Amino acid sequence: MKSLSIDLETFSDVDLNKSGVYRYTESPAFEILLFGFARDDDPVTVLDLTAGDTVPKDVLDALTDETVTKWAFNASFERICLSAYLRKYYPERFVTYSIPEDSVRNYLDPASWRCSMIWSAYLGLPLSLKGVGEALDLEEQKMAEGKELLRYFCTPCKPRKANSGRTRNLPSDAPDKWEVFKKYNRRDVEVEMSIKKHLRNFPVPESVWEEYHIDQEINDRGILVDLEMAEQAIAIDSRSRASLTEKLKKLTGLSNPNSVVQMKDWLSAHGLKTDTLGKKAVASLLETAPDDLKEVLKLRQQIAKSSVKKYQAMQNAACRDHRARGMFQFYGANRSGRFSGRLIQLQNLPQNHMPDLAEARALVKNGDYDSLDLLYDSVPNVLSELIRTAFIPRPGMKFIVSDFSSIEARVLAYLSGEQHTMDSFARGEDIYCATASAMFHKPVVKHGINGELRQKGKIAVLACGYGGSVGALKAMGALDMGLQEEELQPIVDAWRAANPHITKFWWDVDRAVKEVIRTKGTREVRGIRFFYKSQMLFIHLPSGRDLAYVKPMIQPNQYGGESITYMGIGSTKKWERIESYGPKIVENITQAISRDILCYAMRTLSHCFICAHVHDELIIECGMDVSVDAVCEQMGRTPPWAPGLLLRADGYECEFYKKD
Incomplete structure (x- = not known):
């Protein structure tokens, strides 16, 4: 056996969407229901583990055999689920990776795993199995009944008289549905195998799979959350909102000042008309509003703060050891290959500007609402600025936060020769x-x-x-x-x-792409190669990675000129034709190369405990003796494929995560 294609159907009483697969599999209620697999190109076998089927010895062996490549669509789900399964039922077979001090110890080594979702994303295709099947027009398509069956068998149900008060649907509760569910599991493996066959002429470079494995290691490691602080922040927010609501009730006489409709009507009656109470609209109204209405608007601003949702997301995602895992989606942005955030969404945390961050944090952790209310103008603003500080290193360790200085501006100038x-x-x-x-x-x-x-x-x-x-x-x-x-x-x-060289670069790229689409040939602009193959436009980057644009065309635009279009996931979240032009493609290229530089830094610093990354920044959990300068020097090394590019990384150390 050289490869094993896998798809699992599972149950847990933990909400997968809110908590992620790591927390999901920690529940005592977690179990694998169906185990669909195919050895190499053999027909698919579906094991019904609820009926007593057992996993064959060679399949169990393959799960920890580094010479057997494990394939799945969104493979991190299968890998983490099977890690929990092996630890529980076959502990003698479970093998982890890294050193004992690392917090990846509960998970299978990702090095021999491949993900057909990542392969699809690499080629500009959707991130869903259904979406990829439709985009490729596969003969095998994901079964439409799946969503309802997943809801029925894989999540808890509400007890009702009609279901005899049960909190979970078992195979015996709907045998006909269960048989369809087994067919659904089989079909998913077949679709995943069909995707691999369709994409075999466009392999993912080995260097990208190495980056994927580093990403999986960072997700496995997780980042420690101060759950005590998060709990206190939520309690303080509740008390603050109640106090602010009472003040607003007294000022306005409204029964529910949180109601947008009631507040808009009240403001209109007092001479201040607005179509929305969004953040920007309220900020604009504050510039001209009389003092009495300003007070109302400021209170409204504070109530509208949604920072508590981040603290709740931390509680949902944190595992037993209080580490939040699965925060990052590799190739989440398939135009550039950049990472996207999951669960807590570290990529959009509020900034902190408070000079007394540590003191305010201590008050929150101690639950001292009265002091916060006395010392600060806005308790919700304090909670918002403290969100980052809820991420902490292990006892006896510190964080080193290091990021690239003006990375996109440097790359754009380098590419264009500015x-x-x-x-x-x-x-x-x-x-x-x-x-x-x-x-x-x-x-x-x-x-x-x-x-x-x-x-x-x-x-x-x-x-x-x-x-x-x-x-x-x-x-x-x-x-x-x-x-x-x-x-x-x-x-x-x-x-x-x-910046004449940058503007020239835009239009040189625009012309090159249009010529490649028209002639189905190859062009090169300042070391970036553009070529056409099998209804795909490829942009070959210095790192050796390609950007892919599906079914590119030249079409008339609304201004009477010509635009480049291609198929992709658009603003509607649907597979549709997207319009582009030279400067936008230069943005894709620049961000893609910036992403490749970050991944090069991750590889350089892979001996460190990288526990998170935010845009162009790495968060490293390390011993007190580790030098910030040494980390920044290593992070700032120019990759060999970008000679002459000047990089700089700046950093600082901290006892909790923050913006320096």
Whole structure:
């Protein structure tokens, strides 16, 4: 046996969507119901473990045999479930990996596992088995009955008179459905095997599978959550909301000031009309509202804070050892291959700006609501800023947080040959000041000469690098920063004039992609190769990885010109035709290479306990004697496939996670 294709149907009383597979499998109620598998290309076998079927010896052997490749769609689910299964029923067969001090000890080594979902994502296809089957127009399609059967057999049910008060549906409760469920399990293995056959001419590079294994190790390791603090934060939030609601009731006379409809009507009756009570709308209203209404709006702002949801997500995801696992989806963004967040969503945590972070954190952990209410203007704001601090290292350890400095700006300048920007980085200059200086042809120093222009340089760097214009500046908050409407187009024009190589790069890429689609040939722009194969546009990156665009076409756009289009998951979350153009494809390329640099750093630092990563930042759990400078030096090493690219990593150490 060289490969084993697997699909499991399982039960647990833990909500998989809220808690993730690690916590899901820790429940005493967790069990594998059906075990579908195929040896190599053999027909699929379905084992009914509820009926006493036993897993064959060679299949059990294969689960820990590194020479047998295990395949599944979303393979992390099967790997973690089978880890729990082996530990419980075949403890003598269970083999973990890494060193004893590492918190991955309860899970099978991911090194011999492959995931057909990742393979699909690598080629620009959907992240669902149903979606991939439809996109590839497979003869074998996922059975439509599956969703209802999963709900029936795999999750608890509410006790009712009609079901004799049971809290779970067993095979004996619906034998006909159970037989269909076994067919569903068989079909999923067949679809997964069919996907592999269809994609065999487009293999995933071994280097990407190595990155996947590092990702799985980070997910297995998890990050420690201060559950005591999270619990106190939730209790304090409840008390704060009750207090704020009472104040609002007294000020407005409303029976439910949390009601958007009631609050909008009340504000309208007092001369302040608004269509929404969203964050931006309330902030805008506060600029002109009279003092009595300002107080109401500020209280409303505080009540609307949703920070407590993050603390609840921590409680849901934390395993028995208080570590939250499964936080990251490898290849979550298949345009670039970047990671996306799961469960607690570390990628969108509020920033912290409080100078007395440790003191405020101590008050929350002690449940001291009265002191918080006395010392701070807004208890909800305090709880929001403290979310990051609920992630902590193990006792006797510390966090080192290290991230790349201006990684996308560096990569974009490197790719396009924008020498003045690369020179600025080489001199260690502030990129926003350097950009403003190039735009306005005068020296700009942060907090110094012409310092007021730095803000314009910053917003230009953030908004204009990928073809953004006035709309992009507004979306980045240019008007909120105090810039005037009439300043925006001149900022765009000045940035483009100061960065001619970047703007040329956009349109060189645009032309190259269109030529490749028309001729089905190959083009190269500044070391980036574009080629067409089997109805796919590929962009070959310096790292050796490819970006894939399915069924690309040139079509007329709404402006009377031509646009590049391809099939992908669009803003509607459906498989549809997506419109693009040169600058947007340059954004994909730049973000993809930035992602490859992060993965190179993960590989360089794989001897460390990387327990999380956020955008271009690594969070490492380490001993007190580990040097921040040493970690940053290793993280900042330029990959051999990007000679001449100047990287810099900055870092700090902390006793809890925070933004320095």
